[in-house]
Amino acid sequence: MANLIQPKVLKGFRDFLPETEISRKDIQQTLEETFKSFGMVPIDTPVLEYTDVLLGKGSGETDKQIYRFNDHGKRDVAMRFDLTVPFARFMAAHINELYLPFKRYHISKVWRGENTQRGRYREFTQCDFDIVGVDTPEADFEILSIMHASLKALGVPDIHIHISHRGIFNAFLDHLGISDDLAEILRIVDKLAKIGEDKVLEMLTELADGDKASRILEYISAEGSFDDILGKLENLSGGPTPGSERIRIVRQMMIDCGIEELFVLNPSITRGLDYYTGIVYETFLDALPAIGSVCSGGRYNNLASIYSKTEMPGVGSSIGLDRLMAALDELGTSSSKKSLTDVLIMNMDRSLKGHYFSLATKLREAGLNAEVFLDNKKFKNQFSFAERKAIPFAVICGEDEFKENRVTLKDLNARQNFEMLTIEEAIEKIKEISG
RNA sequence: GUGGAUAUAGUUCAAUCGGUAGAGCACCAGAUUGUGGUUCUGGGUGUUGCGGGUUCAAGUCCCGUUAUCCACCCCA
Numbered sequence: 001m002a003n004l005i006q007p008k009v010l011k012g013f014r015d016f017l018p019e020t021e022i023s024r025k026d027i028q029q030t031l032e033e034t035f036k037s038f039g040m041v042p043i044d045t046p047v048l049e050y051t052d053v054l055l056g057k058g059s060g061e062t063d064k065q066i067y068r069f070n071d072h073g074k075r076d077v078a079m080r081f082d083l084t085v086p087f088a089r090f091m092a093a094h095i096n097e098l099y100l101p102f103k104r105y106h107i108s109k110v111w112r113g114e115n116t117q118r119g120r121y122r123e124f125t126q127c128d129f130d131i132v133g134v135d136t137p138e139a140d141f142e143i144l145s146i147m148h149a150s151l152k153a154l155g156v157p158d159i160h161i162h163i164s165h166r167g168i169f170n171a172f173l174d175h176l177g178i179s180d181d182l183a184e185i186l187r188i189v190d191k192l193a194k195i196g197e198d199k200v201l202e203m204l205t206e207l208a209d210g211d212k213a214s215r216i217l218e219y220i221s222a223e224g225s226f227d228d229i230l231g232k233l234e235n236l237s238g239g240p241t242p243g244s245e246r247i248r249i250v251r252q253m254m255i256d257c258g259i260e261e262l263f264v265l266n267p268s269i270t271r272g273l274d275y276y277t278g279i280v281y282e283t284f285l286d287a288l289p290a291i292g293s294v295c296s297g298g299r300y301n302n303l304a305s306i307y308s309k310t311e312m313p314g315v316g317s318s319i320g321l322d323r324l325m326a327a328l329d330e331l332g333t334s335s336s337k338k339s340l341t342d343v344l345i346m347n348m349d350r351s352l353k354g355h356y357f358s359l360a361t362k363l364r365e366a367g368l369n370a371e372v373f374l375d376n377k378k379f380k381n382q383f384s385f386a387e388r389k390a391i392p393f394a395v396i397c398g399e400d401e402f403k404e405n406r407v408t409l410k411d412l413n414a415r416q417n418f419e420m421l422t423i424e425e426a427i428e429k430i431k432e433i434s435g
Numbered sequence: 436g437u438g439g440a441u442a443u444a445g446u447u448c449a450a451u452c453g454g455u456a457g458a459g460c461a462c463c464a465g466a467u468u469g470u471g472g473u474u475c476u477g478g479g480u481g482u483u484g485c486g487g488g489u490u491c492a493a494g495u496c497c498c499g500u501u502a503u504c505c506a507c508c509c510c511a
Contacts, residue, residue, distance in 0.1 A: 006484095006485080006501095008484090008485095008501080008502080009502095010502095011501080011502065011503090064436080064509095065509080065510090082511090110511090112509090112510080112511095113436095114436085114508085114509065114510075115436070115437090115507095115508085115509090116502090116503080116504090117503095117504075117505075117506090118503095118504070118505085119511080120509095120510075120511080121511095124511065125511090126511065127511095187509095271510095292510070292511070293510080293511065294511070295511080296510085296511065318511065319511075320510085320511025321511080322511075323510095323511050324511085346470085348469075348470095349469095378471090379469080379470055379471065380470090380471050381471085382470095382471080383470075383471035384462095384471065386471085387471075394470085396469085396470070398469060399469090400469080408469095408470085410470070412471085415470085415471080415472080417470075
């Protein structure tokens with residue numbers, strides 16, 4: 001007994017107690033239902049992959065953050081740091097067994113060895129949804145539409161989805177003749193909201209001459225209505241581009257569906273990951289911009305190209321479940337604790353224990369979740385147990401009820417008794433009260 | 436990974452100049468009702484994150500370490 005091992009968990013990794021886990025599962029279920037309602041199908045892939053498979057298309061940053069080690073067979077392996085790269089590998093491996101366009105969702109944990117912060121962990125859950133095999137505005141729009149539907153189904157208040165387009169920005173930089181520094185410029189541009197225009201201009205001036213730097217700033221800080229901004233971007237890039245045409249079509253689809261209010265054209269959104277080639281999205285909560293994007297993605301037309309010669313354009317997005325939950329928690333809008341058990345059968349008279357279990361079976365057969373209290377503690381104790389688990393009903397059956405083959409039902413929230421009911425009547429009553 | 440702040444009971448907090456840790460709520464045991472919201476009695480439930488050091492004496496001072504929060508970086 002002398003040397004107990006500390007029951008500690010790793011930095012950035014967490015245990016989930018039932019209360020939290022129940023709402024996590026609820027959220028996941030709501031998302032799954034939403035994804036399925038759009039015709040998406042689930043897949044799964046391994047947690048561990050060959051390192052070269054995962055690093056094939058990443059940037060230097062992912063290299064640093066990835067959990068990587070040698071397995072027992074001396075293979076160089078790594079844990080997936082997102083669900084998109086494994087998905088690209090999956091598509092390349094199974095393209096002949098699938099149909100296009102292929103729409104899948106994938107809700108699972110991923111791992112990144114970066115520093116932790118609120119809403120930012122080393123082990124976290126992503127909810128990805130992607131469409132592969134088509135490069136159309138319809139697909140771009142459908143992803144936006146699913147983002148909107150998902151967050152709406154979850155009851156996330158006051159969001160705006162910021163969209164932008166890598167293609168337009170690339171055309172713009174080409175027009176300026178400075179596309180070589182793309183990666184560096186993207187990084188700086190991405191900070192606009194955080195560090196302000198002056199700082200951004202200062203940093204850009206170190207890369208390009210002053211005139212070009214201020215042109216970039218002009219591009220990324222364009223203001224006005226959606227259409228105004230789009231027009232400005234086109235002017236700055238020397239006229240309409242395929243990208244801007246695409247955005248215009250997607251915009252019209254938003255209007256046709258009456259959801260255009262939620263979308264903001266924000267040219268400073270660029271996304272750090274360099275595999276994006278077209279439209280990109282980020283979602284912010286109006287009340288909590290500091291926590292970052294809770295749902296981001298974009299179009300990546302070459303992602304599978306390192307695994308396969310078959311061209312597989314894709315577009316998709318990812319909801320950060322843990323970050324979203326941290327945000328909802330902070331906003332106080334997370335759902336109140338729910339019970340999974342509908343009825344607790346009180347352990348009142350131990351000689352009737354067999355009867356209690358048969359009552360529980362009857363309740364379950366009627367579609368109710370029921371459990372028998374597993375100890376002969378006092379009522380007080382059994383009631384506190386029910387309260388801790390937020391169980392709404394208790395069934396009490398003592399000698400008197402048993403003789404008449406009846407039970408007493410107690411509505412634990414209202415603290416109201418319904419005495420001497422048959423079990424069938426009790427079931428009816430429970431369903432009536434819980435609606 | 437770099438820099439800064441923080442860490443005391445289940446929880447929210449307290450503990451003066453260094454003197455072996457207290458309070459509310461919560462919780463546990465018991466009494467009384469066939470049934471918990473009242474009442475009464477009793478209980479502090481703690482390795483002060485962890486490990487060292489200084490000291491007669493450390494929650495308090497020093498060093499290290501781990502975790503959390505914040506900023507950078509990056510991102511969900």
